[in-house]
Amino acid sequence: MDAVQLARLQFAFTIGFHILWPTFTIGTAWFITWLSALWWRTGNQVYRDLIRFWMRIFALGFGMGVITGIVLSYEIGTNWAGFSRSVSNVLGPLFLYETLTAFFLEAGFIGIMLFGEGRVSRGAHFFACLMVAIGALISSTWIIAANSWMQTPAGAVADAQGIYHVVDWSAVIFTSSFPYRLAHMVCASFLTCSFVVAGVSAFHMWRRQHLVASRTAFSMAMWMALILAPAQIFIGDLHGRNTLAQQPTKLAAMEGLWETTRGPGMTVIGWPDMKAERNLYAIEFPHLASLYLTHSWDGEVQGLKAVPPGDRPYVPVVFFAFRIMAGIGVILLVTAITGLVLRLRRRLFYAHWFHIVAMAVTPLGFIAVLAGWTVTEAGRQPWIIYGLLRTADAVAPVTAGAVTTTLLIFFLVYNFLLLAFFWFAGRVALKGPADNALPTRERPGIDRTNAGVPTHKASSLAIGDGAGHLGA
Amino acid sequence: MIWQFFTDHAPLLFGALAAFCVTVYVLADGLDLGVGILFLAAPRNADRDLMMASIEPVWDGNETWLVMGGTLLFAVFPAGYYVLLPAFYLPIMFMLFALIFRGVAFGFRLQATRFRFVWDAAFAGGSILATLCQGMILGGLVTGVPVDNGMFTGGTFSSFTLLGLLCGVGLLGGYGLIGAGWLIWKTDGPTQVFAREIAHAALILVAIMMLLVSAWSAWSVPEVAARWFSWPNLILLAPVPLVTLAVIASIWRGLWRGADARTFLLSLGLFMLGLLGLVVSLWPYVVPRSVTVWDGISDPQSLAFIMAGVVLILPVVLVYQAHAYWVFRGKTGLADGYGGGAISTKA
Numbered sequence: 001m002d003a004v005q006l007a008r009l010q011f012a013f014t015i016g017f018h019i020l021w022p023t024f025t026i027g028t029a030w031f032i033t034w035l036s037a038l039w040w041r042t043g044n045q046v047y048r049d050l051i052r053f054w055m056r057i058f059a060l061g062f063g064m065g066v067i068t069g070i071v072l073s074y075e076i077g078t079n080w081a082g083f084s085r086s087v088s089n090v091l092g093p094l095f096l097y098e099t100l101t102a103f104f105l106e107a108g109f110i111g112i113m114l115f116g117e118g119r120v121s122r123g124a125h126f127f128a129c130l131m132v133a134i135g136a137l138i139s140s141t142w143i144i145a146a147n148s149w150m151q152t153p154a155g156a157v158a159d160a161q162g163i164y165h166v167v168d169w170s171a172v173i174f175t176s177s178f179p180y181r182l183a184h185m186v187c188a189s190f191l192t193c194s195f196v197v198a199g200v201s202a203f204h205m206w207r208r209q210h211l212v213a214s215r216t217a218f219s220m221a222m223w224m225a226l227i228l229a230p231a232q233i234f235i236g237d238l239h240g241r242n243t244l245a246q247q248p249t250k251l252a253a254m255e256g257l258w259e260t261t262r263g264p265g266m267t268v269i270g271w272p273d274m275k276a277e278r279n280l281y282a283i284e285f286p287h288l289a290s291l292y293l294t295h296s297w298d299g300e301v302q303g304l305k306a307v308p309p310g311d312r313p314y315v316p317v318v319f320f321a322f323r324i325m326a327g328i329g330v331i332l333l334v335t336a337i338t339g340l341v342l343r344l345r346r347r348l349f350y351a352h353w354f355h356i357v358a359m360a361v362t363p364l365g366f367i368a369v370l371a372g373w374t375v376t377e378a379g380r381q382p383w384i385i386y387g388l389l390r391t392a393d394a395v396a397p398v399t400a401g402a403v404t405t406t407l408l409i410f411f412l413v414y415n416f417l418l419l420a421f422f423w424f425a426g427r428v429a430l431k432g433p434a435d436n437a438l439p440t441r442e443r444p445g446i447d448r449t450n451a452g453v454p455t456h457k458a459s460s461l462a463i464g465d466g467a468g469h470l471g472a
Numbered sequence: 473m474i475w476q477f478f479t480d481h482a483p484l485l486f487g488a489l490a491a492f493c494v495t496v497y498v499l500a501d502g503l504d505l506g507v508g509i510l511f512l513a514a515p516r517n518a519d520r521d522l523m524m525a526s527i528e529p530v531w532d533g534n535e536t537w538l539v540m541g542g543t544l545l546f547a548v549f550p551a552g553y554y555v556l557l558p559a560f561y562l563p564i565m566f567m568l569f570a571l572i573f574r575g576v577a578f579g580f581r582l583q584a585t586r587f588r589f590v591w592d593a594a595f596a597g598g599s600i601l602a603t604l605c606q607g608m609i610l611g612g613l614v615t616g617v618p619v620d621n622g623m624f625t626g627g628t629f630s631s632f633t634l635l636g637l638l639c640g641v642g643l644l645g646g647y648g649l650i651g652a653g654w655l656i657w658k659t660d661g662p663t664q665v666f667a668r669e670i671a672h673a674a675l676i677l678v679a680i681m682m683l684l685v686s687a688w689s690a691w692s693v694p695e696v697a698a699r700w701f702s703w704p705n706l707i708l709l710a711p712v713p714l715v716t717l718a719v720i721a722s723i724w725r726g727l728w729r730g731a732d733a734r735t736f737l738l739s740l741g742l743f744m745l746g747l748l749g750l751v752v753s754l755w756p757y758v759v760p761r762s763v764t765v766w767d768g769i770s771d772p773q774s775l776a777f778i779m780a781g782v783v784l785i786l787p788v789v790l791v792y793q794a795h796a797y798w799v800f801r802g803k804t805g806l807a808d809g810y811g812g813g814a815i816s817t818k819a
Contacts, residue, residue, distance in 0.1 A: 060579045066532060067575035071568045073542045077557030078564055081623065084546060084554040089774040092547030096778055099536065099543045100785045107536040108792040111529030112799055119799055165771050396558040402628045406565045413569060417576055424583040 006403040007079045007395050010410065012377070014071055016370055017414045021065030023369050026140060026186065027193025028058045029133035031220075032113075036129045040122040049213050053433035054197070059114050060425045064417065071410075079403065081396035083384055090156045090164045090172055094146045102139035106132050137186065144185055148178040150385050151376070152246045158388070177246055180239035181376075187235055188372065191228040191332065192365025197221040198339075199362030200429045202355035213433040215349050218358075222348065225336040233329055237292065244293055247386060248302040249311065250379035253318040255289055256282070258305055263290040263298040269323065272315040277305060313381040321374035328368040335361050478779070479772045483765040486548045486775065487756070489782065493544055495747055497537035499650070499740050504531040506651020508574060508599025509644055510670055511592065519663045520592060526658040526804035528578060533793050535571070547778055551622070551768035552758040559617040559624040560609045560631045567605035574598030603647055607640025608632065614639075614689045614696060614753055616760040635688055642681030646743055648674035649723075653736030658804045660732075668727055671735060675727075679720050682746060686713070689753065695761060696753045709752060716745045 032054055039047035073095065077084050112120060112128035120128070149155075155171025156164040166172055201218035204210045244251045252258075256267045256279050266289040270282030290299045304312050335357060342348045384391040478485075504527040514520050546553040557564060577595035584591055612631040617624060652674055655667035690697040700709055723738045754760055758768040769775070 060583075063575055063579045066535070067572045070535070070539055070571060073539045074557060074564055074568060077542070077546065077553045078561050081554040081558050084550060084557075085622075088546055088550030088553065089771045092543065092550060092553075092770065093774050093778050093781075095543040096540075096547040097781050099540045100781050100789065103536045103539055104533070104789040104793070107533035108789070108796050110532055111796050115529050116799060166773050166777075169773075169777055396554070396561075397624050398558050398561050399628050402561055406562075409565075409569060413572060417572070420576065420580055424580055427583065 003400045004392050004395050006400055010403055010407040011079060014075060014410055018068040018072055019369060019373055020366055021061050023189040023192050024061045025065050026136045026189040028054060029136050031193060032058060033129040033133045036126040040126045046213050046216050049433045050217055055114060056428045057425050060421060064421060079396050080394050083394035086162050086389055087164050090166055091146050094142050098139055098142035102135045106135035140185060141182060144182045145173045145178055148175045148181050151380060152177040153385055153388060177242050180242045183235045184239050187228055187232045188369050191232055194221045194224040194228060195361055195365050198358045202358035204432050206352055206355040210432040222339040226340050229333040229336040249307050252302055252304045253313050253315045253379050254322040254375060256319045257301060257303045260303040260306055262300045263287045264301045265289055272319050274315055313379050318375055318379045321371040325368045325371040328364045482775050483769050487765045490544055491751060493537060493540050497541055499743060500534035500537055502647045502650045503654040504534055505599045505603055506647035508595050509648045510651050511596040513670055514666055519666055522659055522663050522804060523655060529800045530796060533796055548770055549758040549768045550770060551763045555619055555624045555759045559626060560612055563605040563608040563631055567602045570598040570601035603643045604640035607643045608636035611636025611639040613760055614693060619759060619762040638681060638685050638688060642678060642685050645674050645677030645681055649678055649739045653739045657733045657736045660803055671727055675723055699753055712749055
């Protein structure tokens with residue numbers, strides 16, 4: 001592989017791994033904030049148990065998000081020097097604003113959110129949760145703005161050296177695809193989280209343990225899913241129509257459409273053959289794509305052949321990633337509606353088969369997010385800035401050997417971390433919300449709490465409280 | 473009028489801002505990297521638990537300044553970003569790997585029972601490796617990087633220099649000293665005694681390395697020697713090393729005496745003097761000896777947009793970062809970290 005492909009592979013791997021954690025923490029932060037508000041207003045112990053439980057899992061995910069995110073803020077420079085040189089005037093300020101308005105906000109309040117309890121009031125704890133949750137949203141706003149500018153650039157002009165200069169900041173930030181992308185991503189992370197909460201709660205109901213807390217969380221999660229699953233499909237449809245207008249080649253690759261057609265059919269499945277410029281083994285429903293893309297029976301949709309082969313993305317990746325994403329969307333919608341039916345029949349907490357379904361669909365949201373990002377990023381190729389700057393012209397003067405070495409290390413390290421995360425977060429999740437024992441800070445053989453090492457008065461309070469709860 | 477003043481002085485304003493961000497990063501993350509460097513030297517598990525609990529609520533905020541530094545460089549002095557980052561490809565990547573292991577150790581260490589030593593080692597090893605990599609970058613900056621036609625032209629290993637290694641060891645001592653000072657302040661009992669003892673070793677190391685690094689960079693980089701030893705710089709700059717000496721002596725004398733915060737504050741001062749020395753050696757270059765702050769600065773309209781954010785938001789950021797430290801003020805207890813956290817029953 002050449003340096004460009006290696007750099008792309010490395011960036012795809014590190015950003016694909018990173019995106020899992022924001023997806024998880026954006027939604028979870030708001031879930032915890034909501035719980036914290038309920039606990040503050042009602043004083044109901046169930047909310048406190050749920051906060052403690054979900055906060056432990058959240059903390060692990062947040063840590064993973066922070067460290068994998070720092071990597072990206074440097075990787076753009078180390079691997080994509082040509083790109084940074086071209087767009088620093090445009091994207092630099094957006095990333096800087098992300099740091100200023102989002103990362104610092106999260107970092108400033110995450111300590112209070114995670115450890116402040118006992119030191120700050122319930123209202124102040126809620127406020128800290130809210131700040132972290134808002135920070136996560138602001139962060140995604142800036143990142144999506146930057147990405148959208150790369151997809152549908154506006155508000156900046158290039159000079160003779162290929163350096164972009166901003167002429168209109170609001171045009172740079174609010175590009176034509178920005179609102180759809182942002183809504184689609186934020187909705188995706190809320191939806192993913194609903195099913196994570198539902199899946200973990202379903203596990204405990206299935207095991208008939210921690211019933212009060214699990215039923216509360218399960219019910220909340222299924223309401224969320226019921227609102228979000230159809231909303232996401234609606235937003236996805238709007239986003240698709242925007243892509244049709246702004247990035248027709250990407251859309252043609254998503255649909256596997258080669259010829260520019262009036263009233264194109266929907267290819268359910270098939271194999272896009274890039275050499276032959278047609279789909280093999282295709283199953284097609286006539287006019288259906290025209291209906292959902294143009295909302296008319298005979299709308300015209302541009303095909304891949306409208307651009308020369310050198311300007312087309314690698315079609316099979318885009319084509320299949322889109323089908324995975326859309327397929328998961330349908331599965332989640334069906335699950336959410338089934339939940340409603342069971343709820344109306346008062347079977348939501350008792351239908352064990354449904355709890356197994358809820359457990360099974362838990363990881364699907366993450367897969368859909370990865371597939372969705374694959375569609376949007378692979379579909380943009382061979383451009384790093386759509387229609388303006390080719391990916392091949394964006395790389396850094398770094399040797400392929402150096403990139404290969406670090407890629408291998410990233411691969412090993414990230415997979416190891418993922419296993420460690422599953423191990424630790426899984427253990428917390430499987431123990432369940434009523435397990436309020438302090439984690440393993442107290443270990444056998446250490447009687448240090450009253451032997452020499454001084455403890456803050458809050459510590460004895462916390463240990464007493466945790467132990468008391470465990471005993472109860 | 474104001475616009476004219478802004479565009480005229482933007483390189484200086486943003487140069488100062490960059491220096492400020494680097495300083496805050498080095499001082500803030502220095503204390504938690506320092507705790508990590510000393511981590512395995514602590515005699516008992518109890519010390520390690522307490523050491524970690526003392527930085528758990530604040531390390532994330534500290535490390536955010538590293539992202540701030542990167543994004544600021546990208547936005548304000550892009551040449552520094554797209555030339556220096558490829559130039560320091562390996563040190564930066566290995567610093568990131570180290571920070572990854574170090575970062576997850578915070579969460580995982582408390583969850584682990586039998587294999588806790590793995591996360592102890594990840595935390596300490598990550599802190600040490602990240603520090604050494606930062607030293608490599610620092611040394612490389614003083615030595616300078618090969619640039620042609622606005623792009624880095626050196627090889628993969630051109631940042632591996634003797635000066636970089638010396639800087640790395642010096643930073644180990646320096647961060648170790650800040651970390652020890654922090655522990656003297658935030659803990660008491662046996663952990664504090666350990667911190668006072670190891671602070672001596674760290675102080676000796678950092679003093680020796682400051683001397684070595686200064687001598688070696690003056691000897692091996694003619695531009696640095698010219699900056700310090702030309703007339704009248706020799707007289708004007710003489711206070712920097714002299715005050716440094718005085719601070720070192722003062723830390724040494726105060727290690728077992730005075731207020732608990734004393735060592736920490738003085739070691740921060742020592743670091744600022746070191747950074748001042750660095751600025752003197754490198755000014756006015758963004759990319760040493762090829763791109764100055766005047767050549768390398770972004771478009772005025774980008775800078776104006778950034779300035780608005782910096783003026784409005786950065787003070788708020790500093791206030792709530794200080795607030796986070798304030799909430800966790802006082803001596804650290806064992807329940808303060810990831811393991812603790814009973815929710816207040818107060819409304």
